[in-house]
Amino acid sequence: MGAGSPPSISPGEESHKLWWWIALAAIVLAVLKPVAPDWLVRPPVWLVWPLADWINAVFTFMRDDLGLMHVTRAFADGVQWLLDVTANLLYGKRRWPRLEDPIPWTVIAATAFMVGYALRGWALGILSGGTFIWVALLGQWKWAMETLSVIIVAAPIAVLFGLVLGVLAWRSSRFELVLDPVLNLTQSLPHFAYMIPVVVFIGVGPKAGAIVTIIFAMPPMIRMSLLGLKKVSPEIIESGQMCGATSWQLLRYARIPSARNDILVGVNQVIMQSLAMVVLASFIGMPGLGQKLLQLLQALKMGRSVEIGITIVLLAVVLDRCSKAWAERQPEHFEKGTPWHQRNKLLLVWAVLVVGLWTLAEFWPLAQEIKRTQAFTISKQLDVILDGFIRLVDPVTLAIRAFLIRDVLIPMRDAYLWLPFTAVLAFVAAVGWRIGGRRSALTVSAFVLFIAMSGWWDRAMITAYMVSFAVLLAALVGLPLGIWAAGNERRAKVGLLICDTAQTFPSFIYLIPVVMLFGVNDVAAIGAVVVFAMVPLARYTIEGLRGVPETLIEAADMSGANKRQTLWKVRLPMALPTMMVGINQSIMFSLFMVIIAAFIGTQDLGQEMQRALSSTDVGKGLVLGMCVAFMGLAADHLAMRWAADKRRALGID
Amino acid sequence: MKIKPMLLAAAMTASPMAVLAMESSDPIIIPTHNWSSQIVMSHVVGQIYESMGYNVEFVSTDSQAVYESVRLGDVTLELEVWEGAFGVSFNEALEKGGIEDAGDHNAVTREDWWYPMWTKEHCPGLPSWEALNACAEKFATPETGDKGRFLGGPVDWLKHDAERVAALGMNFTVVNAGSASALWAEVAAAEKRNAPVVIFNWTPNFVEAVWPGEFVEFPTYFEGCKDDPSGGPNPDATHDCGNPPNGYLKKAAWSGMAEKWPKAREVLGKIDFTNPQIAEMAKLVDVDELEPEDAATAWLEANADTWKPWTE
Numbered sequence: 001m002g003a004g005s006p007p008s009i010s011p012g013e014e015s016h017k018l019w020w021w022i023a024l025a026a027i028v029l030a031v032l033k034p035v036a037p038d039w040l041v042r043p044p045v046w047l048v049w050p051l052a053d054w055i056n057a058v059f060t061f062m063r064d065d066l067g068l069m070h071v072t073r074a075f076a077d078g079v080q081w082l083l084d085v086t087a088n089l090l091y092g093k094r095r096w097p098r099l100e101d102p103i104p105w106t107v108i109a110a111t112a113f114m115v116g117y118a119l120r121g122w123a124l125g126i127l128s129g130g131t132f133i134w135v136a137l138l139g140q141w142k143w144a145m146e147t148l149s150v151i152i153v154a155a156p157i158a159v160l161f162g163l164v165l166g167v168l169a170w171r172s173s174r175f176e177l178v179l180d181p182v183l184n185l186t187q188s189l190p191h192f193a194y195m196i197p198v199v200v201f202i203g204v205g206p207k208a209g210a211i212v213t214i215i216f217a218m219p220p221m222i223r224m225s226l227l228g229l230k231k232v233s234p235e236i237i238e239s240g241q242m243c244g245a246t247s248w249q250l251l252r253y254a255r256i257p258s259a260r261n262d263i264l265v266g267v268n269q270v271i272m273q274s275l276a277m278v279v280l281a282s283f284i285g286m287p288g289l290g291q292k293l294l295q296l297l298q299a300l301k302m303g304r305s306v307e308i309g310i311t312i313v314l315l316a317v318v319l320d321r322c323s324k325a326w327a328e329r330q331p332e333h334f335e336k337g338t339p340w341h342q343r344n345k346l347l348l349v350w351a352v353l354v355v356g357l358w359t360l361a362e363f364w365p366l367a368q369e370i371k372r373t374q375a376f377t378i379s380k381q382l383d384v385i386l387d388g389f390i391r392l393v394d395p396v397t398l399a400i401r402a403f404l405i406r407d408v409l410i411p412m413r414d415a416y417l418w419l420p421f422t423a424v425l426a427f428v429a430a431v432g433w434r435i436g437g438r439r440s441a442l443t444v445s446a447f448v449l450f451i452a453m454s455g456w457w458d459r460a461m462i463t464a465y466m467v468s469f470a471v472l473l474a475a476l477v478g479l480p481l482g483i484w485a486a487g488n489e490r491r492a493k494v495g496l497l498i499c500d501t502a503q504t505f506p507s508f509i510y511l512i513p514v515v516m517l518f519g520v521n522d523v524a525a526i527g528a529v530v531v532f533a534m535v536p537l538a539r540y541t542i543e544g545l546r547g548v549p550e551t552l553i554e555a556a557d558m559s560g561a562n563k564r565q566t567l568w569k570v571r572l573p574m575a576l577p578t579m580m581v582g583i584n585q586s587i588m589f590s591l592f593m594v595i596i597a598a599f600i601g602t603q604d605l606g607q608e609m610q611r612a613l614s615s616t617d618v619g620k621g622l623v624l625g626m627c628v629a630f631m632g633l634a635a636d637h638l639a640m641r642w643a644a645d646k647r648r649a650l651g652i653d
Numbered sequence: 654m655k656i657k658p659m660l661l662a663a664a665m666t667a668s669p670m671a672v673l674a675m676e677s678s679d680p681i682i683i684p685t686h687n688w689s690s691q692i693v694m695s696h697v698v699g700q701i702y703e704s705m706g707y708n709v710e711f712v713s714t715d716s717q718a719v720y721e722s723v724r725l726g727d728v729t730l731e732l733e734v735w736e737g738a739f740g741v742s743f744n745e746a747l748e749k750g751g752i753e754d755a756g757d758h759n760a761v762t763r764e765d766w767w768y769p770m771w772t773k774e775h776c777p778g779l780p781s782w783e784a785l786n787a788c789a790e791k792f793a794t795p796e797t798g799d800k801g802r803f804l805g806g807p808v809d810w811l812k813h814d815a816e817r818v819a820a821l822g823m824n825f826t827v828v829n830a831g832s833a834s835a836l837w838a839e840v841a842a843a844e845k846r847n848a849p850v851v852i853f854n855w856t857p858n859f860v861e862a863v864w865p866g867e868f869v870e871f872p873t874y875f876e877g878c879k880d881d882p883s884g885g886p887n888p889d890a891t892h893d894c895g896n897p898p899n900g901y902l903k904k905a906a907w908s909g910m911a912e913k914w915p916k917a918r919e920v921l922g923k924i925d926f927t928n929p930q931i932a933e934m935a936k937l938v939d940v941d942e943l944e945p946e947d948a949a950t951a952w953l954e955a956n957a958d959t960w961k962p963w964t965e
Contacts, residue, residue, distance in 0.1 A: 203727035204684075204719075205712040283715055291713045298687045299859060299939050300837040372944045391845060398846075405795040515838035516845075520804055520830045521796045601831040607808060610831065614717035614809045615742075 019433035022441070026426035033420050041420040048455040052619030059618050063200065072201040080207045082153045087206070090145035090152075102145070104361035104368040105136040107354050112318070114350040119325035128322060131314040139375025140289070140311055147288030148315075150206055150281075151274045154213040158270045161214070162221025163263065167251065169222065170229040183219045188588065188632040190595040191216065191280045192609050193625025196618050199284055209286025213277045220269035228262025229255055264327030271323055272504075275316045279506045280596075283613070290506070297508060302386050303379025309509045316504040390516050397517040404523050409469070413522070416465040421452045424461075428634065436641040443637055447630040460627050462604035466597075467590045467631075470526045474533035474586055479579075481534075482541025483567070492542050499539045502531060507593060511600055525597035532593040533586045540582025544575030574650060577643040584639035591632050677913045680708040684728040686716040688833070689859055689945070691733045693934035696949030698732060698924060701960055702917055717742050717809060724751035726907045729914075730921055736900030737764040737855070738810055743905060755906040755921050760857065760928045761899035764812070766803060766869040767854035769840055773867075775849040780870045782821065782895075789824035791849050797826040804839055804852040805829045812853060813879065813892045817871070820890035840864055857931040859939035871895030923963040930956070 033041060062068045092102035113129025135144045169176040186194070195212055202208045232255050240254040256263065282290035289308050296305045334343050341348060361368040428448050432441035451460045485495030510528045518524035548571050556570045598606030605624050612621035683699050685692045699709040714722060720742045722728045734743050746752045768779065775791050778784025785801075792801030803825045805814045814827045830836050836852050837860065843850040844864065851869065854860060871894060872886050878894040885893035904921060911918040937948035953960065 199718060199721075203725065204714045204722050205682075205727070282713060284718075285712045285714055287713065294687050295689070295692065297834045298832075298837075299689060300834065300841060300863075372947070387845075390842075394842075394845065402795040410796070511832075512834060512838045515835050516842040519794060519842070520828055520835050520839055521794070597831070599831040600835050601807075601829050607829075607831070610807065611809045614715055616718050616721050 019430045019441075022426055022433060023430035026423045026430060029420050029423035029426060033418070033423070036420060040422045042457060043421060043452050043455075047453065049453050051454055051623045052617070054619070055622050056617070056619035059197065059200065069201060073203075076202045076207045076211060079153065079157070079210050080205075083149060083206050083210060086149040086152050087146070090149045091142050101361075101368060104358060105132065105141050105370065106357040106361060106367045109133050109136065110353045110357055111350065114346065114353065116318070116322060118346050119322055119329060124321055124325060128318040131311075131318045134314060135311055136370050137376055138307055138311070139370055139372040139377070140292075140308065141370065143287075143289045143292045143308075144311060144315070145288070146206075147278055147286075147290065150210045150213065150286055150288065151271075151278075154210040155217065155270050155274050157210075158214045158217040158274070159221055159267055162218045162266060162270065163225050163256075165218070166222045166225025166229065166266075169226050176226070179222070183222060184633060184636075185626070185629055186215070187219050188591075188629040188636070189625040190592055190606075190609065190628050191277070192283075192595060192613050193621050193628075195280070195284050196613055196616055196621040199616050200618055204285035206285060206287055208284045209277075209281040212281050212284060213274050213286070216277050217270040217273035220273065221266040224262050224266030224269065225259065228259030228266075231262065232258045261327060264323070268320060268323040268327060271319045272316060275312065275319065275504065278312060279508055293506060293508065297512060300512070301379070302509075302512060303382035304377070305509050305512075306382045306386070307377065307379055309506050312506055313501050313504045317500065320500075386513065390513065394517060401518050401521075401523050405521060409522050409526075412469060413462060413465050416461045417458060419461070421457055425449060425452070432638065435638050435645075440637060440641055444634040447634040447637075450630055451627045454623050454627055456605060456608070456624060456627050459603070459605045459608055459624075460631065462602070463591070463594055463606070463628065464631060466522060466526055466529065466594050466602070466604060467587060470529040470533050470590050470594075471583070471586050473526070474530050474537055474590075475583070477530070478534035478537035478586075479541055482538040482579075482582075483545065483572075485538065486542045486545035492546055495538060495542050499535050499542075503535045507532065507596055508599070511597070515600055520601040522602065525594065525600050525602050528597050528600065529590050529593045533590045536582045536585035536589060537579075538582075540585065541575065541579050544578030544582070545571055547578060548574045577647045577650070580639050580643040580646070584636055584643075587635045587639075588632050591628050595628065676707075676916060678708060679913070680710040681730070681910075681914060681917060682710050682712055682728045684714045684719045684722065684731060685711050685945075686714065686719070686733075688935075689938040690857060690931045690935035691716075692945045693938055693948045693952065694732050694926065694931065696945050697934065697952055697960075698921075700949050700953055701920065701924075701964060705916065705920070705964055707914065707917055720746035720752060720905070723905055723907050724749060726751070726909050729907050729910055730755065731905040732924075734901075734903035734905050735762050735764070735855070736902070737762065737812075737896055740900075741811055743903070751908050753906050753908050755904040755918075756925075758902040758904070758924075758926045758931075760902045760926055760931055762855060762857070762902050763868065763896065763898050763900060764853070764855040765871070765896045765898075766814075766851055767866055768849070768851045768869065769844065769864040769866040771844070771847055772849040772851065780867045782823075782869050782871045785851065785869055786821075786823050786825070788849075792825070792851055794828075797828065799824075801825045801851070803827050804836060804850070806833070806836065806853040807831055810853075812896075814853070816890075816892035817894075820885075820887050820893035821871075822887070857928050857935065859935040861932070862936055862940055868898075869895075874898070920963050924960075925963075930959070 029036065029040065038044065039047075088102070090102055090108075109129050109132035112132045113125045115125075116128035117125030135141055165179065169179050191212075194215055198208050198212045198215070202211050236254055236258050237250060240250045245254065278286070278288070279290035279293055282288070282294055289312055293305055293308045296308070357367065366374070425445055425448050429441045429445040432444040436443075451457060482495070485491045507528070510531055511524075514524040514527040518527055552570055552574065553566060556566045561569065594602070594604060595606040595609055598604075598610045601607075605628055609621060609624045611617075612624060681699075681702055683695045685695045695711060699711060702709050712728060714728065716739065719728065719731055720739070723731055724746050734740075743752075747754070766782075766785075773779050776784060776788040778787065789801035790799060792803070793799055794802045796802070801824060803814060803818070805812055805827050806829070808829050817823075818825050818827060830839070830852075836854070840850060840852060840860070842848075854866070854868075856868075860866075874894045874897045875884055878885055879891055882889055882891050887893040904924060906918060906921055910921070934948065934952055937943045937951060938945055941948075943951065
């Protein structure tokens with residue numbers, strides 16, 4: 001549709017009819033199931049592609065015949081060397097540069113304070129310094145440093161590679177064309193799927209943890225640098241050219257600095273993604289907080305696990321705020337002739353603090369390290385709170401549980417499993433056609449057809465049923481909460497902070513209380529998923545409603561609309577495209593979380609994924625991962641398409 | 654920031670390189686998993702090696718995937734190979750080569766259906782399996798209908814509970830938990846409600862110290878029970894028996910270990926823990942709340958008579 005031309009009526013009507021026919025076909029297929037031939041119900045066995053075998057054959061060929069193993073292992077050894085250095089500095093592993101003692105905690109906490117202060121003043125300084133003091137006082141120092149020693153190596157590598165790939169994609173549109181679907185896929189593959197090849201090619205241990213973190217954190221960096229470079233205005237480049245800059249100079253001194261803000265948003269994303277991997281990467285040997293958390297959960301020590309969860313959230317918030325402050329900071333300019341010590345006052349203060357605290361640590365061991373036995377803990381209190389909470393809501397959940405399982409979930413699951421795959425295929429195509437015409441219909445049905453042909457149809461349907469129910473439930477709770485929170489500035493701020501916390505709090509900790517409340521079954525799994533699915537729904541509702549232009553609301557007020565009318569007739573319709581992004585994100589989050597809910601005990605793709613991980617079956621893991629990814633991508637395609645059309649119709653964007 | 658630490662780095666304390674001038678100074682890499690006895694035992698052995706002058710590193714790995722890592726030499730050894738849980742993975746790795754059997758511990762392992770003591774109040778005939786079957790409806794949950802629920806371990810532990818239920822004609826449905834934590838969470842919840850529960854459990858395990866309980870007594874295990882239908886109470890079905898009450902607990906080593914660290918490999922062969930010793934290690938962490946490293950040090954101090962001879 002060309003810009004400016006009035007929306008044409010005729011093609012719309014034509015497709016209107018067509019999507020209706022396809023939907024009818026879906027209904028007919030479903031109704032006729034009892035008499036339909038088997039091949040319409042499930043793809044016949046001889047048609048199912050042995051994808052896992054093919055992938056495994058390719059991987060074996062790459063590993064053994066092409067010798068790719070040596071390349072990956074050499075790269076991993078390089079990463080290992082860097083990890084040894086940071087590990088030695090932060091927690092005193094005996095490798096180069098062979099420190100007698102690691103850096104004292106007081107020095108690191110003071111450094112964190114100074115960084116925060118320099119970037120945004122007292123508040124951020126106290127937050128970041130305080131976080132490290134909390135870590136030290138709770139005796140988590142060594143674990144936190146083990147975690148950070150990996151992130152400090154992984155995040156810069158992810159930034160560097162992301163930037164390089166972003167530049168390459170910007171240079172060559174053909175490369176971008178290849179890269180784009182790859183990025184889509186990697187961003188929707190569940191984490192476990194690519195942990196398996198990493199175990200095969202790299203092995204286990206901190207280096208594997210670092211590399212899986214790099215892979216996971218890179219895609220947003222690539223996207224943001226590409227986006228930033230594309231936005232650079234031609235005037236800047238022209239003036240560069242007039243100065244006779246070479247293309248490298250243009251890139252280094254004109255394009256990248258102009259794209260600075262987007263690139264820094266990418267850096268921020270890398271850091272957040274790295275922290276999100278802390279717990280999952282410990283399945284393949286990442287040391288530190290995540291590993292400790294899994295051990296504690298295994299021994300059902302909830303209080304201590306929550307303490308670690310709080311630490312991870314605090315670290316994430318500090319790193320997020322600091323990197324954002326850094327992104328927004330404008331370079332400082334001094335008058336000519338200002339002496340060095342005045343220009344670098346903060347640096348000097350920091351240096352004095354470091355020397356002072358380091359000397360102190362030499363004489364007073366508590367400033368060097370607080371041992372676990374000397375640390376204080378709030379785990380007992382947390383345990384009491386959690387226990388009280390569970391006893392309080394247990395009668396309620398026990399009653400809900402029986403109802404949900406017998407009357408809602410089991411019938412719903414059976415219905416999903418009962419449906420012939422052809423009916424689902426037709427239904428999805430109809431929805432695709434309705435929303436985005438023929439192209440969308442083809443795209444989404446291709447995704448669904450892949451799942452059918454992969455041989456994991458039933459498992460995938462169970463995943464689909466859990467995700468759809470969880471998102472529905474999350475919408476019922478999350479949307480009203482979001483609307484309420486968007487009511488005024490203060491509530492919105494608190495709401496967004498809660499969203500941040502819920503999102504970075506390690507998901508594994510939720511698994512235990514939901515099992516205690518609901519038992520090992522789908523209710524518990526869905527309960528854990530709902531918590532995560534709610535976050536983006538609430539967040540984008542708040543942001544969408546807050547983003548509605550003031551003038552529109554004023555206009556509604558002036559025409560005499562009351563509060564309710566303004567909400568329903570003006571604010572919600574305007575915010576809907578943004579809220580749709582929230583629903584889309586919610587589906588993605590749910591898909592990831594359903595896979596993790598396999599640790600409660602599910603019968604879906606996640607359970608098979610867990611099996612694939614423990615038997616290091618690369619092919620199976622990737623096929624399962626693609627099934628999950630394609631469900632996500634199909635939902636993503638429809639939601640984004642719909643939101644884009646809506647935006648255009650509303651004249652925003 | 655970058656230079657200071659190096660300036661402060663004084664000479665490293667010389668480690669006691671007494672025994673091993675000739676052996677590799679590369680670290681011996683010991684894998685740890687997510688249960689406490691194994692972690693403490695790994696640190697105990699690690700500290701024994703360190704006292705002999707070796708470099709030791711620990712890495713946390715998945716307990717099934719670790720056999721592939723041992724085979725490739727990414728980790729050097731494995732201290733707890735449970736017959737029931739890891740026998741299959743271990744044997745598969747043995748066939749592929751690169752890993753070797755480093756002898757058995759004195760300790761024996763048992764993995765089977767288990768219940769915490771309060772369950773007996775609801776079903777007094779326990780521990781016999783017939784009695785359990787008779788009060789099946791007390792174990793019913795919404796998802797299992799009238800049948801009792803047996804909460805099994807994760808599917809990849811490859812227990813044959815469903816086959817056993819079918820072979821013995823039991824009125825139970827097997828529900829698989831996704832992780833050990835989920836099993837314990839169910840027991841903890843059942844304790845709050847004083848509800849009966851029967852789950853998959855094993856010994857040695859910290860759970861024994863938290864919730865006293867018993868294993869269900871099934872028809873005795875016999876050689877061939879899992880392949881040959883003719884034996885056992887049901888002549889037409891396999892798996893009509895309990896698990897062996899005395900499964901092995903082995904050590905495994907990377908094949909290259911003997912060449913690279915011959916003395917350490919010899920010590921590994923001699924290492925031998927008993928059930929009470931393993932329970933003690935787990936208790937130090939799970940009940941006394943020591944860190945695994947400190948628990949290992951405490952254990953070594955208290956049990957010098959046990960481990961000193963291994964190093965000679």
